[in-house]
Amino acid sequence: MLVVAAGVPGLIRGSWIKPGAIVIDVGINRLESGLVGDVAFDEAVEVAGWITPVPGGVGPMTIAMLLRNTLQAAWDVSKRAA
Numbered sequence: 001m002l003v004v005a006a007g008v009p010g011l012i013r014g015s016w017i018k019p020g021a022i023v024i025d026v027g028i029n030r031l032e033s034g035l036v037g038d039v040a041f042d043e044a045v046e047v048a049g050w051i052t053p054v055p056g057g058v059g060p061m062t063i064a065m066l067l068r069n070t071l072q073a074a075w076d077v078s079k080r081a082a
Contacts, residue, residue, distance in 0.1 A: 001021065001022040001023075001024070002017060002018075002021055002022070002023045002024070003024045003026060004023070004024070004025050004026060004027055004037070004038040004039050005026035005027050005038065006027055006038045007027055007029070007038065008027070008029075008038055009027075009029040009031060009036045009037070009038065010036065010037075010038070010039070010040040011027075011038050011039070011040075012038060012039040012040065012044065013040050013043055013044075014040055014042075014043025014044045014045075014046055014047045015043070015047075017044055017047045017048055018047075019047050019049075020048070020049040021047070021048050021049060022048070022049060022050045022051075023039055023044055023048045023050065023051040023052065024051075024052050024057070024058065025037035025038055025039040025041070025051070025052050025053075025054050025057060025058075026038070026058050027039075027054070028054055028055065028059070035054060035055045036054060037052075037053075037054030037057070039051070039054075041053065041054065
């Protein structure tokens with residue numbers, strides 16, 4: 001498994017990835033051409049067994065976990081106040 005969060009667009013090349021690897025691209029970079037990850041997706045998708053896209057990969061999970069943590073914090077505060 002390869003998790004990439006370097007903040008450098010296209011840093012990880014497809015040839016660097018072990019065939020069949022799981023690739024989780026956490027990085028998101030705004031370029032004039034649009035949003036891209038830290039993995040060169042077009043190269044990596046040919047080699048990886050599974051790969052998260054950018055945009056649309058880990059972003060929804062990040063938002064879901066932020067919402068969960070916010071609700072948990074609100075619940076904890078309300079229990080202390082009661």
